[in-house]
Amino acid sequence: MKKALVCGGGGFIGHHLARRLKNEGYWVRSVDLKYPEYSAKDEVDDFVIGDLRDPNVWVKILDRDFDEVYQLAADMGGAGFVFTGENDADIMHNSALINLNCLYYLKEIKFKGKVFYSSSACIYPEYKQTDPNNPGLKESDAYPAGPDSEYGWEKLFSERMYLAFNRNYRINVRIARFHNIFGPEGTYEGGREKAPAALCRKVALAKDGEEIEIWGDGEQTRSFLYIDDALEGVRKLMDSDFLGPINIGSEELISINSLAKMIMEIAGKNLKLKHISGPTGVRGRNADLTLARQKINWEPKISLRQGIEKTYHWIAEQLKKQRRI
Ligand code: NAD
Helix, strand or coil: CCEEEEECCCCHHHHHHHHHHHHCCCEEEEEECCCCCCCCHHHCCEEEECCCCCHHHHHHHCCCCCCEEEECCCCCCCHHHHCCCCCHHHHHHHHHHHHHHHHHHHHHCCCCCEEEEEEEHHHCCHHHCCCCCCCCECHHHHCCCCCCCHHHHHHHHHHHHHHHHHHHHCCEEEEEEECCEECCCCCCCCCCCCHHHHHHHHHHHCCCCCEEEEECCCCCEEECEEHHHHHHHHHHHHHCCCCCCEEECCCCEEEHHHHHHHHHHHHCCCCEEEEECCCCCCCECCECCHHHHHHHCCCCCCCHHHHHHHHHHHHHHHHHHCCCC
C-alpha cells in the first residue's frame, strides 16, 4: 500500500486531495493547524494537528517511508487577505518557513519518494496581466519576474528552492502553478474566501431585486478551475516524469461581473451589481495549458458553469442549514 503525507490536509485543496488519495487506496496522513472545516478528520488514516513552521513537527510526521509528500500548507486567502498588504510579513514568513523545513527534513531523511509543491498563478509578472483579454500565461512568462503580491514572491522563491533541492540533493520534486481553484467544501466567508465562493455567498444571501457588492469595476478577468479537475492534474503530474513548474488552471476566461451574472442565473435571482473600491489584483489573468497537454496529458473536463452550479448549491445549502436564508 502506497503512503502519502498531505501537508495542509485541513485546507480546501488538501482535504479534497487526501480524500482522493484514500479512494485510490493510499494510506494517508494529513497535517494541518486545523481539521477540515466541512469533512470528518477520520476520512484519513492519521490526522496530525501541528505547526509546520516547527521543525519538531517535521521530525514527528516523517517517521515512516512515504512514497509521496504533498506540500500544500501556506498562509493564504483570497484577494481580501493577500492583496491588502496587511498580511504580507506573515504570508512570506510563515509559508517560507514551512517550505524551508519541508525540504531540509526531506533531505535529512534522504527521501526517495516524490514531493509535490503547490505554487500559484500569482507568481506571474504584473506587466503581463494588464489586459483583461489576457491570452493565457505560459510557464516561461514567469521571468523577468515581477509578481504583484508578496504571496507571489514567496511562491516564486519556494519554486526555485524546490528545484535547487532537486539539483543539489536529488529530491524528486513536482511543481504545479494552481490558477484559482474552486468548488464545494471551501471557505466562503471570514475574509480568506476567494471570488467564486464570495460571490456565491453574496448571491445566496441576497433577495431578488437587491444589490450585491463587487470589488472594483468588475471588468477584471480570471479563469477558474474546478477542484476535481485540479486533483486529476496533480495526480497526473505526480505520475509523470515532468518536474514542472506547470500550469494547473483553466483557459475559460471570464470577468468578475460575468461570473456574478452566471451565479445569479443559477440562483434564479435578478440582482444589481454595486461596484465599490476593494483589492482587485491584476487586470486580466488566464492560463495557457499547452505544456500541461504536452507533458502530463491533462486538461480540464468540467466547465466553469458546471463547477459553479455545484459550488453555489453547496454554499446555499450551508447557509440554509444555518437558517440564514
Ligand atoms: P487553504 O488555506 O484552504 O489551505 C492551506 C492550509 O494550510 C490551511 O488549512 C492552513 O491551516 C494550513 N496551514 C497554514 N499554515 C500552516 C502551518 N504553519 N502549519 C500547518 N498547516 C498550516 O488553501 P488552499 O486553497 O487549499 O490552497 C492549498 C495550496 O495551494 C496553498 O499552498 C496555496 O497557496 C496553493 N494555491 C491555491 C490556489 C487556490 O485557488 N485555492 C491557487 C494557487 C495556489
